[in-house]
Amino acid sequence: MPETRTIGDGLRGIIVELLSTSLFTANYVLAPLGIVWVVINTPSSVRGLAALLGVPAIWMFPSFTAALLTGAVYPMHGENTKSADIDWIFGIAIGSAVLTAVWFLPIWESSWTSLANTLAPLRVASMFDSYWLMGLSWLACIPLMISTGLGTATDNIEEKSSKSGQTQSTGPGSSTYGTGGQTKNRAPQYSDDLPKQRTVLEYGWEPAPDVEFSDVGGQDDLKKEIMRSIMRPLTRIDDAYERFNVSPPNGILLYGPPGTGKTLFARAIAGELGHPYLELSAGDIKSRWINESTEQVNRLFDEAEQFDRCVIFIDEIDALLAGRGKDLHREHAQVVNEFLAHLDEEDPNFLVIAATNRADLLDEAATRRGRFDQQYKIDRPDQDAREAIFRVHLRDRPTSLDDGDYRQAAAQADGLNSADIIGIVDDAAMRAAERDASAITLTDLHNSFPDATTE
Incomplete structure (x- = not known):
C-alpha cells in the first residue's frame, strides 16, 4: 500500500512551489532593475562606462543571485531539489516577461493604461527617451540574461537526471553516483585506467544499498x-x-x-x-x-x-x-x-x-x-514516527488498515523501538498468510505485539 499523503502535505507542497517560483521571479525582475537604477544614478561623467558594464552585469548577475537563492529555496523542497530547479525555470520565464513589460513602460502608459498603472511601482526611471533605444537595449540585455539563467537551471536538472538514471558503478574508478533513483542489482566494475596490479578487495564491498x-x-x-x-x-x-x-x-x-x-x-x-x-x-x-x-x-x-x-x-x-x-x-x-x-x-x-x-x-x-x-x-520513535514506520513497512503488502488503524497501532507500540515494530509487521504478515487472508488486518497487528494474547 503506498504511503498516505495528507491534505496538509499537498497544501504545503503547493505553497512551497508558489513561494519558490515567486522568489525566482522577483529575482529576475529586481536584479536587472537594480542594475539599471545604479547606472542611471551614477555621475554623468562615468555614466557611459557604467552603461557598458551594466549590460554584461544584467546578463550574469541575476543568475548569480538566483544561485544564492538556492540556499533558501532548496531546503524547503527537502529531497526533491529537482522541483526547485523547475521552479527556477518558471521564475525566469515569468520574471523576464514582467521585466519586459517594465522595460517598455513608456509605451503602455499611452496604449495600455491599466497595465502601466499596475507596473508603476517597479519604475526606476522613464527608462529611455525613444522607442528604438528601448528595443535596442532590450535586445542587448534581456535575451542573453534569459539564456544564461536557463542554461544554469537546466544544467542542474540534466546533472540530476544523469546521476539518477545511470547505472551505478561500484568498482574502482566509478564516478556515476547521484541522489536517489539508483539502478537495481548493480554489478561491480573496475576502471580500465587503473594499474593492472590492483588491490584485491578483501572486505565485503557492495553496490549502493537499495534503500532511501x-x-x-x-x-x-x-x-x-x-x-x-x-x-x-x-x-x-x-x-x-x-x-x-x-x-x-x-x-x-x-x-x-x-x-x-x-x-x-x-x-x-x-x-x-x-x-x-x-x-x-x-x-x-x-x-x-x-x-x-x-x-x-x-x-x-x-x-x-x-x-x-x-x-x-x-x-x-x-x-x-x-x-x-x-x-x-x-x-x-x-x-x-x-x-x-x-x-x-x-x-x-x-x-x-x-x-x-x-x-x-x-x-x-x-x-x-x-x-x-x-x-x-536516533532515539526510540514517538507516536508520529511509530505510525510512519508501520506505514513504510506495510506499504508494499495488502492491508485493510485506515488512518485510524495506523494511529491505534502506533499508540499500542508505545515504548517499542523500530526493530520491534518491524518484527510486529513481519509477524502480522505471517498470520495473514497462514489463514490465507486477502489483507493484513488490525487484529493481525494486535495479535503480533509481544504482550498480545491470541484468541
Whole structure:
C-alpha cells in the first residue's frame, strides 16, 4: 500500500512551489532593475562606462543571485531539489516577461493604461527617451540574461537526471553516483585506467544499498539535517560552497539505544548518495593477533581508495575507538591512532558512518573537529514516527488498515523501538498468510505485539 499523503502535505507542497517560483521571479525582475537604477544614478561623467558594464552585469548577475537563492529555496523542497530547479525555470520565464513589460513602460502608459498603472511601482526611471533605444537595449540585455539563467537551471536538472538514471558503478574508478533513483542489482566494475596490479578487495564491498530516506519511517528532522549538512555538500559542489570553503564531513556518528534503526539510516544515506557501500562491525577490524589490527585499518582505507566515492559503515564503533586510559593495551592505542589519522585526511573519497549504543565510551580524540564531530541521536520513535514506520513497512503488502488503524497501532507500540515494530509487521504478515487472508488486518497487528494474547 503506498504511503498516505495528507491534505496538509499537498497544501504545503503547493505553497512551497508558489513561494519558490515567486522568489525566482522577483529575482529576475529586481536584479536587472537594480542594475539599471545604479547606472542611471551614477555621475554623468562615468555614466557611459557604467552603461557598458551594466549590460554584461544584467546578463550574469541575476543568475548569480538566483544561485544564492538556492540556499533558501532548496531546503524547503527537502529531497526533491529537482522541483526547485523547475521552479527556477518558471521564475525566469515569468520574471523576464514582467521585466519586459517594465522595460517598455513608456509605451503602455499611452496604449495600455491599466497595465502601466499596475507596473508603476517597479519604475526606476522613464527608462529611455525613444522607442528604438528601448528595443535596442532590450535586445542587448534581456535575451542573453534569459539564456544564461536557463542554461544554469537546466544544467542542474540534466546533472540530476544523469546521476539518477545511470547505472551505478561500484568498482574502482566509478564516478556515476547521484541522489536517489539508483539502478537495481548493480554489478561491480573496475576502471580500465587503473594499474593492472590492483588491490584485491578483501572486505565485503557492495553496490549502493537499495534503500532511501523514504524507506525510513519517521526521523523527519534528522533527514532534513542530514540533507543540509551532508547530502548537499557531497552532491552539490557549486560556487557557493567553494566560495565559503564548505567541505563535507569525513565522518558522522549515529548513536542511541539498540534497535532504533541506526544501521537502516546508514544504508539510506549510502543509497541516497549512490555510493559503493561497506558494512562491518568493529570486531571485523580488531584482531587478537599482535599488529594485525593496525594492518586491517590500513587495508580498509587502501581498499576505499580504489573507488571514486564510497561509504563505510562501522557498527559498535565504541569497541574500536574506546577511550585510551593508562592501562590500555598498546596495540589498541595504535589502532585508535591509525584510524583517526585516516579520518584526518583532506578531501577524502570516503564518508565513514559509525554507530554506537554508548557514545560516552568513545575516545575524546574521535569526536574532535574533522572526525566524528557531527553526531546524531536516533532515539526510540514517538507516536508520529511509530505510525510512519508501520506505514513504510506495510506499504508494499495488502492491508485493510485506515488512518485510524495506523494511529491505534502506533499508540499500542508505545515504548517499542523500530526493530520491534518491524518484527510486529513481519509477524502480522505471517498470520495473514497462514489463514490465507486477502489483507493484513488490525487484529493481525494486535495479535503480533509481544504482550498480545491470541484468541
